Amino acid sequence: GAGVSQTPSNKVTEKGKYVELRCDPISGHTALYWYRQSLGQGPEFLIYFQGTGAADDSGLPNDRFFAVRPEGSVSTLKIQRTERGDSAVYLCASSSGLAGGPSETQYFGPGTRLLVL
Amino acid sequence: DAKTTQPNSMESNEEEPVHLPCNHSTISGTDYIHWYRQLPSQGPEYVIHGLTSNVNNRMASLAIAEDRKSSTLILHRATLRDAAVYYCILRAYNTNAGKSTFGDGTTLTVKP
Secondary structure, three states, X not given: OOOOEEXXXXXXXXXXXXXXXXXXXXXXXXXXXXXXXXXXXXXXXXXXXXXXXXXXXXXXXXXXXXXXXXXXXXXXXXXXXXXXXHOEEEEEEEEOOOOOOOOOOOEEXXXXXXXXX | OOOOEOOOEEEEEOOOOEEEEEEOOOOOOOXXXXXXXXXXXXXXXXXXXXXXXXXXXXXXXXXXXXXXXXXEEEEOOOOHHHOEEEEXXXXXXXXXXXXXXXOOOEEEEEEO
């Protein structure tokens, strides 16, 4: 079946611009996660959703970052007034059961590579 | 969150077994041990997970120390396609269990 998909695969923008990154989770998965990965480092947690609500947004670095999941499926990560330091790969993952289950498997998408010039 | 420690890099020869270690001395009794791997230019991929007992699946085996303060991911016959960054992660049975805290992982190089 289809895995997690993310669009666009690559995004180049200028400092100060607004960007939106989209994630389509595996159909029926109730939990959705966003991570950010800088070059040479492991993924860094940003936020996760259970259904439509953000269950934990403690990883969002500041108020320029915001994520929504209005219908409990597709999610959009929004970054306002982008800065060069926001350049990274943004990864999305989904899982099938109750978010927070410690034995759950997360299925990752290929990521969106964001470059802020 | 409990922390994991892994070597930065390891090398293996093709078709030989590989043992990837992970230390997690501050693990709590309800933390699950997960392993993911990330191939170049891809998102992380689930490998295996366990709680107390050793686990086997088609990809690998997970050996968990009796005191649970360390674990080892075992690839029985490394192939060139196993070259990746391997992450050992602890997931806690609490309100923060939805997130995974990745370290920098172990970069595995497989030589033909």
